[in-house]
Amino acid sequence: MQETYTVYLIETRPAETVPGGGVPAAPDTLWRRYSEFELLRTFLLVTYPYIIIPPLPEKRAEFQWHKLAADNLDPDFVERRRVGLENFLLRVASHPVLSNDKIYFLFLTEEKGWREAVLETGFQDKVDSRLKSLSAMFRVKNPDKRFTAMKQYSDELNTVISQLLRVRARVADRLYGVYKVHGNYGRVFSEWSAIEKEMGDGLQSAGHHMDTYAAQIDDILEEEEHYADQLKEYLFYTDAVRSVCKKHELIQYELEMAAQELISKKQQREELATGTVRVFSLKGITSKLFGTESQEQRESRLAALEQSIQEGEETLKEKNTECKEFVQMAWEDIERFKEQKDKDLREALISYAIMQISTCKKGIQVWSNAKDCFNKM
Amino acid sequence: MSVGAPRALASSGQKPITEILHPLSAAEEPLSVTVGGDKEVGLTNGTPVETSSPASTSSLFNRLQLDDDLEADVRDPYADSTEMRDLFVTVDNPKKHISTMETYITYRVSTKTSRVEFDLPEYCVRRRYQDFDWLRIKLEDSQPTHLIPPLPEKFVMKGVVDRFSEEFVETRMKALDKFLKRVADHPVLSFNPHLNAFLTAKDLNKRQGLALLSKVGESVKHVAGGYKLRARPAEFCAMGEYLDTFNQKLGTIDRIAQRILKEQSEYLTELREYGGVYSSWVGSEEELRRPLEGVAGCVTTSCGALEDLGDNMSLDFLPVLREYVLYLESIKNVLRKRDQSQAEYEGRLEAAILRKQEDRTPMPLEVEKCQDKVECFNADLKADWERWQSNKRHDFKQLLTGMADRNINSYEKSQAAWESLITLLQDKQTEDKTSETN
Numbered sequence: 001m002q003e004t005y006t007v008y009l010i011e012t013r014p015a016e017t018v019p020g021g022g023v024p025a026a027p028d029t030l031w032r033r034y035s036e037f038e039l040l041r042t043f044l045l046v047t048y049p050y051i052i053i054p055p056l057p058e059k060r061a062e063f064q065w066h067k068l069a070a071d072n073l074d075p076d077f078v079e080r081r082r083v084g085l086e087n088f089l090l091r092v093a094s095h096p097v098l099s100n101d102k103i104y105f106l107f108l109t110e111e112k113g114w115r116e117a118v119l120e121t122g123f124q125d126k127v128d129s130r131l132k133s134l135s136a137m138f139r140v141k142n143p144d145k146r147f148t149a150m151k152q153y154s155d156e157l158n159t160v161i162s163q164l165l166r167v168r169a170r171v172a173d174r175l176y177g178v179y180k181v182h183g184n185y186g187r188v189f190s191e192w193s194a195i196e197k198e199m200g201d202g203l204q205s206a207g208h209h210m211d212t213y214a215a216q217i218d219d220i221l222e223e224e225e226h227y228a229d230q231l232k233e234y235l236f237y238t239d240a241v242r243s244v245c246k247k248h249e250l251i252q253y254e255l256e257m258a259a260q261e262l263i264s265k266k267q268q269r270e271e272l273a274t275g276t277v278r279v280f281s282l283k284g285i286t287s288k289l290f291g292t293e294s295q296e297q298r299e300s301r302l303a304a305l306e307q308s309i310q311e312g313e314e315t316l317k318e319k320n321t322e323c324k325e326f327v328q329m330a331w332e333d334i335e336r337f338k339e340q341k342d343k344d345l346r347e348a349l350i351s352y353a354i355m356q357i358s359t360c361k362k363g364i365q366v367w368s369n370a371k372d373c374f375n376k377m
Numbered sequence: 378m379s380v381g382a383p384r385a386l387a388s389s390g391q392k393p394i395t396e397i398l399h400p401l402s403a404a405e406e407p408l409s410v411t412v413g414g415d416k417e418v419g420l421t422n423g424t425p426v427e428t429s430s431p432a433s434t435s436s437l438f439n440r441l442q443l444d445d446d447l448e449a450d451v452r453d454p455y456a457d458s459t460e461m462r463d464l465f466v467t468v469d470n471p472k473k474h475i476s477t478m479e480t481y482i483t484y485r486v487s488t489k490t491s492r493v494e495f496d497l498p499e500y501c502v503r504r505r506y507q508d509f510d511w512l513r514i515k516l517e518d519s520q521p522t523h524l525i526p527p528l529p530e531k532f533v534m535k536g537v538v539d540r541f542s543e544e545f546v547e548t549r550m551k552a553l554d555k556f557l558k559r560v561a562d563h564p565v566l567s568f569n570p571h572l573n574a575f576l577t578a579k580d581l582n583k584r585q586g587l588a589l590l591s592k593v594g595e596s597v598k599h600v601a602g603g604y605k606l607r608a609r610p611a612e613f614c615a616m617g618e619y620l621d622t623f624n625q626k627l628g629t630i631d632r633i634a635q636r637i638l639k640e641q642s643e644y645l646t647e648l649r650e651y652g653g654v655y656s657s658w659v660g661s662e663e664e665l666r667r668p669l670e671g672v673a674g675c676v677t678t679s680c681g682a683l684e685d686l687g688d689n690m691s692l693d694f695l696p697v698l699r700e701y702v703l704y705l706e707s708i709k710n711v712l713r714k715r716d717q718s719q720a721e722y723e724g725r726l727e728a729a730i731l732r733k734q735e736d737r738t739p740m741p742l743e744v745e746k747c748q749d750k751v752e753c754f755n756a757d758l759k760a761d762w763e764r765w766q767s768n769k770r771h772d773f774k775q776l777l778t779g780m781a782d783r784n785i786n787s788y789e790k791s792q793a794a795w796e797s798l799i800t801l802l803q804d805k806q807t808e809d810k811t812s813e814t815n
Contacts, residue, residue: 156661160654167651174644181640184633192626195619199770206777342664349668350802353675353795360792364785371781377774 006078007031008085012108030111034059037085040107043118044098045240046126049247050330051098052337054091055236057084063165063228076222080229087233097333134246138253144327150334151245158238161231168228172221183214202377209370216366220359227355230348234341241337244330251326255319262312269305272298465489466561466576468554471546472503481505482541484550486557488576494568500577506531508581509553515571516560517707521714522757523566524765526559527703528552529696544688548696555700559768565757604720610755616762617712624705631698638687645683652676667805671798678794686787690780697776701769708765715754722747 012028037056044053061077089108092098103121106114189207193200470485488500509528516525529552539545560566575581609617655673659666722744729744 153661160658160661164651164654164658167647167654171644171647171651174640174647177640178637178644181633181636184636185630188626188629188633192623192630195622195626199773202774345665346668346802349665349672350799353672353799353802356675356679356795357792357799360788360795363788364792367781367784367788371778371785374774374777374781377770377777 005033005035006081007033008082010089010108028109030109032107032111034081034085036107036114037088039115039118040104041088042127043103043121043123044092044101045243046123046130047101047103047121048097049130050244050326051095051333052237052240052244053098054088054095055233055240056088057081057229058232058236063169063232080225084229084233096336097329130243130247132250134243138249140249140252141256142252144248144252146331147245147248151242154238154241154245158235158242161235161238165228165231165235168224172224176217176221179214179217181214182210186211186214199377202373202375205376206370206373209366209373213363213366213370216359216362220355220362223355223358224352227348227352230344234345237337237341241334244334248326248330251319251323255316255323258312258316258319262309262316265305265309265312269302269309272302272305463491464561464567466557468550468557471550473541480541482546484553486576494573495577497577502576502579504575504581506549506553508575509556511581512560512571512575513556516566516569519569519571520566521711522754523563524704524708524711524758524761525566526556527700527707528556529700530703544692548692552696552700563761563764604717604724606716606720607723609716609719612759613712613715613755617709620705620709620712624702627698627702627705631695631702634690634695634698638690641683641687645680645687648676648680648683652680668798668802671801675791675794675798679791682787682790686783689783694776694780697772701772704765711758715751715758718747718754719751722751 008031010028010030010032034056041053041056044051057080092101092104098104103114103118106117110117186207189203189210193203193207196203465488467487468484469487471482472484474481474483483503483505486500486502486504488495490498506528510531513525513528516523529549560569560572566572652673655669655676659669659673662669725741725744725747729741733740
């Protein structure tokens with residue numbers, strides 16, 4: 001059975017100049033297919049749950065206006081995907097934490113042995129835990145307000161960008177219609193010019209300009225796809241933000257659970273020591289029903305409990321540290337992300353405005369040319 | 378063209394035009410004096426006729442407004458720089474009249490002339506569509522060998538179009554103005570007594586009509602049916618073919634224009650929603666607030682520009698196209714009448730020749746008259762055709778450059794909005810940078 005897929009050529013050049021004036025190292029080049037990118041990203045997601053991992057371009061074309069191909073093998077789609085993949089690698093390369101990752105480095109340099117290297121890290125065990133954190137429904141008692149706000153923001157951003165992309169696709173569709181119908185003027189002016197004497201030339205040339213106008217839309221909409229891609233990147237980014245927030249929630253929850261458990265065990269110890277039953281325990285009830293246990297039994301139970309409490313305190317300490325570290329690193333990355341987002345989206349909006357200006361100028365040009373032809377009629 | 382003041386009539390002495398009393402004007406005008414342009418489209422109820430003295434402010438003001446119309450005529454494309462025009466007409470100032478029987482609109486028809494056929498140099502009357510229709514029918518009947526310009530559509534679907542909306546009235550008024558100007562511009566039609574009556578009579582007595590039909594008119598009207606034309610002369614064949622093809626092309630252009638309007642309207646709907654999404658995004662952001670608001674604003678501006686474009690095309694472009702289709706219809710009718718008159722001549726000629734062969738009678742006078750008729754008809758038609766072609770060329774040049782201008786205008790508005798947004802955002806950027814470095 002044959003499978004057709006696309007591979008992308010990755011060329012990496014080291015940024016540092018070669019010391020001592022030696023010959024610069026040849027750039028590393030190798031081929032990767034989309035699924036390998038996916039593997040890399042999954043690895044990063046699992047290994048750095050406190051980092052907002054840059055997204056990959058979409059696997060299948062979505063939010064397309066109808067003229068644009070939704071076919072994965074269509075050259076325009078492949079090209080746009082290539083740009084998206086390159087963007088992904090550049091984002092990772094410029095990230096203060098991710099850029100140092102060994103697996104990422106191997107992705108860029110080691111064509112053959114890379115897959116094994118990834119699997120050897122044993123990251124797959126953590127995949128399940130991550131999925132659990134994403135899908136689980138648990139309630140955190142004292143949520144960190146900053147993370148709650150961030151999760152809410154990322155949900156809002158997701159909603160608004162989805163909406164924007166959907167409406168934009170409809171707008172593009174309609175605009176395509178407007179431009180293309182003008183092409184009909186080209187044909188009818190040409191036919192009309194055949195029966196005219198003095199008006200003929202002017203009409204004919206004007207008709208050509210109408211054809212030009214109709215053709216403009218193809219380039220206009222293609223350029224706008226870049227803008228859509230920029231928005232899409234941030235749409236997918238919101239998923240990454242959400243998963244960091246969710247991971248934090250899980251850690252927070254586990255911390256709260258650990259603290260809870262410790263309290264409960266300490267209470268049990270207290271009861272056992274003083275003989276009072278405050279907390280329900282099966283042992284307590286059975287001992288009430290079937291008689292108290294012997295001193296020996298009691299002491300062994302106490303010792304086990306002490307052990308458990310010790311372990312519990314260790315766990316709590318670990319969880320606490322884990323949580324603190326997570327919060328610190330995650331929040332740092334969130335701040336970094338916010339700045340990056342503001343800058344990138346601002347630039348995207350400016351470049352969108354520039355695109356609109358260019359569209360207007362093109363329109364004015366063509367209509368002015370047509371007007372000159374009409375004047376010569 | 379030189380806008381020479383119409384030559385003062387000999388009978389009125391050497392008074393300048395503005396001082397000549399104009400009793401008809403003052404009596405006729407159910408005026409509510411308005412300040413502002415002469416082409417005000419306010420629809421107020423017609424007030425009863427004011428019996429103001431001719432020298433009162435209202436009639437003076439009226440004359441001043443007429444002078445404004447004269448200025449407008451300077452730019453009138455129908456003004457021929459080599460011709461000495463001596464008849465100027467304008468249709469404006471629509472007013473709604475509500476009576477117990479019906480509601481209708483009248484228009485002010487103003488005339489300035491130095492022609493001897495007119496008793497006075499200026500006239501101002503109010504006419505309704507029915508009156509224009511009457512005039513056209515009269516012109517067609519009395520000048521069948523000439524091309525009579527078309528009127529805007531008579532019937533409008535009551536549920537679909539609002540007969541009293543500003544846009545409809547304005548469109549109709551422009552078409553009526555054009556109709557009258559074309560007639561006034563015509564070397565033969567402008568001397569038609571029905572036109573005179575239309576422009577001057579206080580009450581247009583439509584039932585009687587004037588008994589001044591020309592002989593040619595009379596005889597052409599009574600062309601007996603039943604004559605079949607054998608061959609249409611080449612040049613009239615060409616005319617007929619041209620009319621058919623042109624009609625086709627106009628129909629196509631009309632359809633394309635309508636389709637564009639539809640597509641633009643649907644685009645506009647989506648675009649409005651699109652702008653709305655940017656506005657709703659503003660709420661979640663801080664740093665991005667300004668650029669997002671800016672983009673939403675530019676989209677809104679573009680929507681406005683697009684809406685204006687659509688309205689203009691509906692009001693100015695499509696009606697003119699349709700008017701020409703009507704024009705073509707009426708020209709084809711004249712062609713047919715010409716054919717009939719030729720057919721009659723040939724028929725009579727044949728019959729006369731046969732009789733001549735039998736009993737040697739001379740060529741009857743009727744046959745000669747028929748021949749004259751045909752030759753006159755052909756000459757009139759050819760002359761009118763040339764005029765029509767020239768005017769058509771001018772009209773379409775204007776129509777299409779107008780369309781181009783409106784599209785350019787729409788893009789310019791949009792471009793200006795986006796450019797000022799970029800300036801705003803870039804200023805902010807440099808502002809931020811300097812504050813960062815400080």
